[in-house]
Amino acid sequence: MSGTVDPSPPPGGAARRPSLLSAGYLRLLLLSLVFGVPVALACFFFVSLQQWLQHQVWEVLPAAVGYARVPWWWPLPALALAGLILAPIVTRVPGHGGHIPARGLGGAPVGPRELPGVFLAAVLTLPLGVVLGPEAPLMAVGSALALLALQLRRKAIEPHEKTVVATAGSTAAISTILGGPIVAAIMVVEAAGLAGPELAVLLLPCLTASAAGALVFTGFGRWTGLSVGALGLPTVPPNVLPDAGDFLWGIPAAALVTVVMTLGHRLGERTHRWTARRATAVRTVVCAVAAGVFLAAYALITGRSPAQASLSGQAALSELAADPHAWSVGALVALVLCKAVAWGICLGSMRGGPIFPSVLLGSATALACAGLPGLGVTPALGLGMAAGATTVTGLPLTSSVLAVLLLGHDAHNQMPLVVIAAVVAVITGRLLRGRRDEETRGQQAAPS
Incomplete structure (x- = not known):
């Protein structure tokens, strides 16, 4: 998964407490909270724009050209256009538009230099009918924005600080569309395969950033009325006990x-x-x-x-x-x-x-x-x-x-x-x- 980390604090409960209460780690928690809000805000409008374009392509445009419903051939020109848009991005733009989906969500954290390619690839091609979800680009945008904010501090960046903040940014970005901060945090923990003190070092910043991100997504969703296309089921079949x-x-x-x-x-x-x-x-x-x-x-x-x-x-x-x-x-x-x-x-x-x-x-x-x-x-x-x-x-x-x-x-x-x-x-x-x-x-x- 994008942005996972393998921190290595000293083992043992006695050694863990000074690490979690140290000034450097508390500053890292504060950074996760502060960065989580603008990252989530940017990602909210990122996904909302994608959803709006999807609505235009698959509902507004067919009706505008005289079709009561989407014709069967609609995916052919839509996907052809997606390929034409993506081709120069994957061959000429830094970062090649993001991770290869066949490799999962994983890879190194996406940096600010690769952000334009990821943004363009997701916003301009996913609404055209590409059979992929927004979660990987959203995580990449979150990590890139968090790293960009870290660089703007103009202070020396520790390697572990960079990795944890990038992971927290990804978690803040993806938390709401996967059902909230708990699912996103569990994903980080399970993908990283950590336990004990190492688990706490990574989990606390991710929980902090994702909780802040969830508040931003919820608040702006209600205020603006915009959709973020979260994975959810408004109605489910009657629930019965399996036999x-x-x-x-x-x-x-x-x-x-x-x-x-x-x-x-x-x-x-x-x-x-x-x-x-x-x-x-x-x-x-x-x-x-x-x-x-x-x-x-x-x-x-x-x-x-x-x-x-x-x-x-x-x-x-x-x-x-x-x-x-x-x-x-x-x-x-x-x-x-x-x-x-x-x-x-x-x-x-x-x-x-x-x-x-x-x-x-x-x-x-x-x-x-x-x-x-x-x-x-x-x-x-x-x-x-x-x-x-x-x-x-x-x-x-x-x-x-x-x-x-x-x-x-x-x-x-x-x-x-x-x-x-x-x-x-x-x-x-x-x-x-x-x-x-x-x-x-x-x-x-x-x-x-």
């Missing part, structure tokens, strides 16, 4: 979700190798158009709006959760196949985050299995979200908490199945990776 049938079918359903997500991610890795080899600008445009073909195919096959398969997926997830019975099994299968292929292509060629689409794909895959006798709709929705997010992030605890928060106040009924789905996703993913590693070693050892 034996839900667990019996839920385990293979979670494994199936993991297989689908893993195949999409492998497609992303191959796409990235292909686009990075040569003629990157041309191949970026080709990949964008190819993704548009699969999104248009979804609309042709189902007769539904291509917007359901395009974009990051938070709007389609809300529709799916609000009325899952309005989707036939065929429509869900078409959504999974077409969106998964388009997502895989975008993972390796475009810029954005992998989490939001994975939650929708996991939910749709599991809900397609809900027609099996004994598997309920609500358990399928919960296990699909957890398994999809776990497969992509490799963070089962973060993914479980995110799924539970999305399910609402009665989600405690689904917690056992959600946790089991996350565990199944981890095990299945490692089995798939292990088999792939064996095949790779075999190919390398084979005589040419």
Whole structure:
């Protein structure tokens, strides 16, 4: 994940207390609080602008040219334009527009020099239908703005101070769209793999910055009326206690979700190798158009709006959760196949985050299995979200908490199945990776 850190204070409880109460560390907490507010404010308008442009492209513009609904072919010119915009950014702008989505959220913190490329790539291409989420660019913007503010102090910057502040900036930026500061903080902790004194050193600044950021997002959202496109479910199916049938079918359903997500991610890795080899600008445009073909195919096959398969997926997830019975099994299968292929292509060629689409794909895959006798709709929705997010992030605890928060106040009924789905996703993913590693070693050892 972007901006994670491995601080190394002295081990032991006695040594931890002076470190946490030292003047330098208290100053770092104050910096996290002070930087968290302007970083969150900038990120609020960053995401709001992206949401406004998305509304213009997929709702206002079709109506303006005489269409009552988005036509099936709309993703083709939209994604072609996204590829044309992104091509010079990834080849000529510092930072190449941000992290490669196929590599997850991770990488070194994005600095101020790379900020323009990240901003342009996210704001100008994601609203056009790129099948990626805003989380990775948002984290990159948060870390870059925090580092920029740190540099403006005109004081010597310690290496550990730089890394912790960058991580706090990322956490402040992403806290609200992932359900609040708790999910963001858990993500930082789980991704960093820290414990004991090291955990406190990193966690406290991140909690401070993300809490300040959450207040800013909430306050400005109500004051301005602008949307930030947070991952949320305004309406969920009736919550019932899972029974034996839900667990019996839920385990293979979670494994199936993991297989689908893993195949999409492998497609992303191959796409990235292909686009990075040569003629990157041309191949970026080709990949964008190819993704548009699969999104248009979804609309042709189902007769539904291509917007359901395009974009990051938070709007389609809300529709799916609000009325899952309005989707036939065929429509869900078409959504999974077409969106998964388009997502895989975008993972390796475009810029954005992998989490939001994975939650929708996991939910749709599991809900397609809900027609099996004994598997309920609500358990399928919960296990699909957890398994999809776990497969992509490799963070089962973060993914479980995110799924539970999305399910609402009665989600405690689904917690056992959600946790089991996350565990199944981890095990299945490692089995798939292990088999792939064996095949790779075999190919390398084979005589040419």
